[in-house]
Amino acid sequence: MSERSSEAAGPTGLPFDDIRRLVAQMPGPDEKAVAAIRARDAELTKPPGSLGRLEALVEWLAAWQGSTRPMVERPLVAIFAASHGVTARGISAFPDSVNRQMLDNFSAGGAAINQLCAAYGLGLKVFDLAIDQPTPDISAEAALSEPACAATMAYGMEAIAGGIDLLCVGEMGIGNTTIAAAIYHALYGGQPQDWVGPGTGLDHEGVRRKAQVIGEAVALHRAGDGDPLEVLRRLGGREVAAIAGAILAARHQRVPVILDGFVTTAAAAVLHAMDARALDHCLAAHCSAEPAHVEVLRRLNKTPLLDLGMRLGEGSGAAIAAGIVKGALACWRDMATFESAGVATKGT
Numbered sequence: 001m002s003e004r005s006s007e008a009a010g011p012t013g014l015p016f017d018d019i020r021r022l023v024a025q026m027p028g029p030d031e032k033a034v035a036a037i038r039a040r041d042a043e044l045t046k047p048p049g050s051l052g053r054l055e056a057l058v059e060w061l062a063a064w065q066g067s068t069r070p071m072v073e074r075p076l077v078a079i080f081a082a083s084h085g086v087t088a089r090g091i092s093a094f095p096d097s098v099n100r101q102m103l104d105n106f107s108a109g110g111a112a113i114n115q116l117c118a119a120y121g122l123g124l125k126v127f128d129l130a131i132d133q134p135t136p137d138i139s140a141e142a143a144l145s146e147p148a149c150a151a152t153m154a155y156g157m158e159a160i161a162g163g164i165d166l167l168c169v170g171e172m173g174i175g176n177t178t179i180a181a182a183i184y185h186a187l188y189g190g191q192p193q194d195w196v197g198p199g200t201g202l203d204h205e206g207v208r209r210k211a212q213v214i215g216e217a218v219a220l221h222r223a224g225d226g227d228p229l230e231v232l233r234r235l236g237g238r239e240v241a242a243i244a245g246a247i248l249a250a251r252h253q254r255v256p257v258i259l260d261g262f263v264t265t266a267a268a269a270v271l272h273a274m275d276a277r278a279l280d281h282c283l284a285a286h287c288s289a290e291p292a293h294v295e296v297l298r299r300l301n302k303t304p305l306l307d308l309g310m311r312l313g314e315g316s317g318a319a320i321a322a323g324i325v326k327g328a329l330a331c332w333r334d335m336a337t338f339e340s341a342g343v344a345t346k347g348t
């Protein structure tokens, strides 16, 4: 395991102290804004409650934007891409070379996420986290040093730079369902088999090997010795650290967040393990086909918006959820009221 190096001590102390401070100082929801949303909702030309969860989505936007007039005018899908040395253990159905090739595909507009962003009117930014330099094999050593982990979280905070009003977090990284499963195993215990799955399409033997590697990694790193940030640092990878930073920065800048699938939820789970309120501004877009995602979302107290059997990553589930959020907001903002449309209200 790589040690915390001397470079970890900066003028303000250990870098993780800065992260812990940000977690301790998270703002809460704007309850007055939620009350204003409900008041207008009650006047719209529909039976009360008839838009179901769409109504709650608008309240969620208002609560975390801190606004009685929530907006989704500058929504962004941020994809964080990284490479993982643990792929040397044969834990993915695809080769590492796909990482760079998919970055090129995102740039050329050929990936699924490009089409979803175009369909739903979402911006797209791809963050290349040293894609040609994989982090070490976590079954042999730690993924990151503390300064590197904290710096990568800080880099992830850039996702909200430039003024956005909704953040969808996604990722790309061959091997990162192994990383995510190892994080869940370290945070929640149980057996590697409880958290492992086929990822991009491993066969039965591959999944068995993957569980073995996850078990070795979590044992080597002593499950982070009970510290969620140490779980993140030791098991990695860079995209997971950056997503954790992005989620945290969004909270402070009052930007609601939509989580994508199995891998992005691992970043969220680290923050949740630090403070159970850390994901209150986050919506779980969907339940991934990766089998353990259901249990993870249950532990995070999140009811996913969708269950489409998707297991792509790259922010695809979050983008579809953002489309639904935009629809929900359009109803709340633009529907006529009973009074303005001359529609009779409920009798007895």
Ligand SMILES: O=C(O)c1ccc[n+]([C@@H]2O[C@H](COP(=O)([O-])O)[C@@H](O)[C@H]2O)c1
Pocket (backbone or CB within 6 Å): 091, 092, 093, 094, 171, 172, 173, 174, 175, 176, 177, 178, 198, 199, 200, 201, 202, 260, 261, 262, 263, 264, 288, 289, 290, 310, 311, 312, 313, 314
């Ligand atoms: O997010 C999910 O639910 C998800 C489930 C399975 C696979 N993925 C994507 O597939 C890659 C990781 O799969 P693997 O098998 O290489 O660990 C990575 O690029 C993820 O974006 C993503």
Ligand SMILES: Cc1cc2nc[nH]c2cc1C
Pocket (backbone or CB within 6 Å): 094, 098, 102, 171, 172, 173, 200, 312, 313, 314
């Ligand atoms: C082709 C391909 C595209 C992806 N997009 C996100 N993860 C992916 C993994 C693979 C293998």
